Amino acid sequence: MTNETQPRRRGPVLFGLAAAALLAGLAGIYVIGGADGNRQEAGACSGALARAASIGAAAQGEVAAFLPATKAQSLSDLAFLAPDGSQMTLADFRGRTVLLNLWATWCAPCRKEMPALDRLQAELGDEDFEVVTVSVDQGSPDKPKAFLSEIGVASLAFYSDPTMGIFHKVRSYGRAPGLPTTLLVDGEGCEIGALMGPAEWDSPDALALIRAAMEKGRAAMEDGKK
Template sequence: MSDQSAAKPRGRILKWALWGAALVGVAAVLYIMAKASTKPAPEVNTGPKPAAEAAAGSVLEKFSRADGAGPPPDYLFRDADGKAMKIADLKGKVVVVNLWATWCAPCKIEMPTLAKLQADYAGKPVEVVAISIDKEPDVAEARAFIGQHPPLKFYSDADAKLPWQVKPAVAGMPTTIVYGKDGFERGRVAGEADWGAPDAKAVIDRILAEG
């Protein structure tokens, strides 16, 4: 047999082998596409969720009195006009002190719910005091943010010392401390919560009723 005759069967075998490899490749691609189509699409993070969805836990679940809690510290912060004041200046009201900062995303998420709480108690002895601990370069931003959430008023502790003056000290932002009309702490919530929800009002109503 000549070399030319022997080459023909080898050529046909190579040709069929190449076709077989191509078919296997196509089948593999189709299989991968089919598997991918059965998986859920990845969740896209589009930014902070609405406060009603994002608030982590209810006020009623998270509200508790810290060991060693008592009256507020004798520490000065500033109101919107720059006047120095203390939490004790509001004695006679139920005072909801919220410690927050513009760099704290959960603080900003829950702020509309604190505004709703204040609006719900319009004309009653309940005062929501959201105190920014932003340093001086960021005070203007904090003031503008509170301005977007009426009827809240702007308060500032640009020295950022109030969280450590409270007894026991505040571990993180946001923290909300509720003082009774007698000026003593009734409890606090560490972390964000929905202060516009009915259970939050139940907590405030109970403290109001204590006289």
């Protein structure tokens, strides 16, 4: 009878240990979002919320699905690989407005919108703005690189995350139910808003939205210097 009852006793114990481990893991994930972390993030990104609210009217036509941020969210620690394969984060683009696009070659809408993103980078890309398209294809980067070459992408740099870590992290913020997902980020690494799904990113509507965000960002920087 002892041998028969022991396994029954271990079940709840193992479940309790697993639950404790899960809670500990969640605590580890959300530790930065504790009381102090929330206040610091809200303070650092409060300006982005104001800009998000002010450009909401520009989200129309081809970018009508753009959702302005409604809470302070720093994205500066999102990590991925640079074109040379080295590790980097969105914080490396500090001072620039960034359109962060998550995509994969197995995502048909992603493939369709990539030429428009390339044209957007050619049109607006400079020291104040960059389109950062991050491939989340797993395995070798050869496949996504070959695809970009085949469609004639000339202005976009190749960023990647074969671990899909960036996708899962953005998804935990409620911003990536699938691919493609695109986030507009200010020069402090704070979310201005997001669009889930494809869009014509080189359309007049998209250009107007992005330019509005950039103008608000420049105005904020000028105010900060005073």
